[in-house]
Amino acid sequence: MQDRRKFITKIGLATLAGMFLPEKLAAMPSFEKRRTLKAPALNGGDTVAITSPAGAVWDKEGIDTFAEILKSFGFKVIIGKTLTEKFGYFAGTDEFRAKELNDLFADKNVKGIFCMKGGWGCARILDKLDYTVIEKNPKVLIGFSDITSLLIAIHQRTGLITFHGPVGNSGWNDFTRDVFLNVIINGKAITYPENPSKEEKITCIKEGIVKGELIGGNLTVLSSLIGSNYLPDWKGKILFLEEAKEEPYSIDRMLMQLKLSGVLQEISGFIFGKCAKCLAEEPERAFTFEQVLKQYIEPLKVPAFYGAMIGHIENKLTLPIGLTIQMDASKGQIMLLEGAVG
Numbered sequence: 519m520q521d522r523r524k525f526i527t528k529i530g531l532a533t534l535a536g537m538f539l540p541e542k543l544a545a546m547p548s549f550e551k552r553r554t555l556k557a558p559a560l561n562g563g564d565t566v567a568i569t570s571p572a573g574a575v576w577d578k579e580g581i582d583t584f585a586e587i588l589k590s591f592g593f594k595v596i597i598g599k600t601l602t603e604k605f606g607y608f609a610g611t612d613e614f615r616a617k618e619l620n621d622l623f624a625d626k627n628v629k630g631i632f633c634m635k636g637g638w639g640c641a642r643i644l645d646k647l648d649y650t651v652i653e654k655n656p657k658v659l660i661g662f663s664d665i666t667s668l669l670i671a672i673h674q675r676t677g678l679i680t681f682h683g684p685v686g687n688s689g690w691n692d693f694t695r696d697v698f699l700n701v702i703i704n705g706k707a708i709t710y711p712e713n714p715s716k717e718e719k720i721t722c723i724k725e726g727i728v729k730g731e732l733i734g735g736n737l738t739v740l741s742s743l744i745g746s747n748y749l750p751d752w753k754g755k756i757l758f759l760e761e762a763k764e765e766p767y768s769i770d771r772m773l774m775q776l777k778l779s780g781v782l783q784e785i786s787g788f789i790f791g792k793c794a795k796c797l798a799e800e801p802e803r804a805f806t807f808e809q810v811l812k813q814y815i816e817p818l819k820v821p822a823f824y825g826a827m828i829g830h831i832e833n834k835l836t837l838p839i840g841l842t843i844q845m846d847a848s849k850g851q852i853m854l855l856e857g858a859v860g
Contacts, residue, residue: 554840555656555678558629559705559859562592566630567622568686569598570609572664573637577687578602584634584686591703593630598622601634608639615639616646619668623652630702634686636663641739644668644748649675658702658859660836661685662760662829666735671748673733673840679858682735682758682828683836693833701836705857710827710835711850719825720850723812726821728787729844729855732837734758741772744779752784756845758837760791760829766798766810773814782814787821787845789852791828821847 560566566588568581575581585595600618603610610618622628644667653676659668660681669680681702684694700706714720733750734740737759743749761769776782790811798804805813808824815822823845827833838858845852 553677555653555676556858556860557656557658557678559857560591560593560630560658560703563594564592564629565594565596565627566632566658567596567598567625567628568601568632568634569615569618569622570600570634571615571619571643571668572609572633572639573635574604574607574609575601575634575687580687581634584632584690587686587690588632591699596628598634607637608642609634612639612642612646616643619643620646620648620651623648623655623657626655628657630658631660632686633659633661633665633668635688636661636665636685636736638664640664640667641742644671644746647672652676652678660698660702662688662834663736664739666739667743667748669735669839670733670740670743670750674748674750677840679838679840681836681858682839684834688830688834689832691832693827694836697834698836701838701854701858705859707854707856709851709853714849714851720823721808721825722848722850723788723815723822723824724819725848726787727844727846728756728821729842730754730756730786732756732758732841732843732852733839734789734837735760735839737761737769737772738764741775744775744781752781754786755784756787756789756843757781757785758789758791758826758828760793761796762792762794762830764793764796766796766805766807769793769796769807770805770810770813773810777814782818785818785820787847788815788818789822789826789828789845790815790824791826792831794830821845823847823850825850826852 600609660683733755796807827835
């Protein structure tokens, strides 16, 4: 903390404060998104790779298990070197992890890239990715949690539709497999849930049906990117979020960050998936997660609901970031208007 209070740092912060007032954060210079790109659908016989662009992988058995899951879809599997590399809590240095991801996109034989785990570290490699190579070699990239940084930044810089879905260590039950199969391999324009009354209960915050480009991911990760040029213009977007193991006051703080930066005021629709284990340590002295969420979302007066199968849970949707969808808040439905792969 003392280093941050040094005189030269004070001058730097004062200068930045004058340049970027809170109400201007959402309008910081950004790279204009290119035309929307769809990766080719994956097929049996395709070669796919497993990488770890964030946290170190300590469970070798888990790597083998995930490789077998991918092989069950008919894929040939390449195990990235990051899965056995250790650099503190990272799967190798920032340069090492970025190079592997760049090389996998450049490799014409690799048709899809799967992330083994999240943790922390993806934001540290955003400035080291070769977005030109990625744009010229569109392919499926899937993950969630900390992978949110990659999914949003790559879509923003290249136009490539990326996929918020399961990672290697998150479990692949029948529900998760079926949705992945329909979206990534069959290329279906799915609607979930098809029969809302028969699915897990959702809570509607504001009724309505809206169309828009779907953007989102983990709340902590997304809010940490505020002020960078890796986020999109939020006007008209449908924002989806998920979180885990955060107390309501922490959710409150991050949603306030999205509000102060102008994100929430621009969106046309809102979806919150699950907030797993988001309970207050002293509930008698706190708001619930649901109360905090409604305090921020109800005033927006846009279609909104929570309870979708998104997040650190067993049943997990595969959602295309950058695809235009339709959402029905009263039913808690998410409808892909077209296939997300080519």
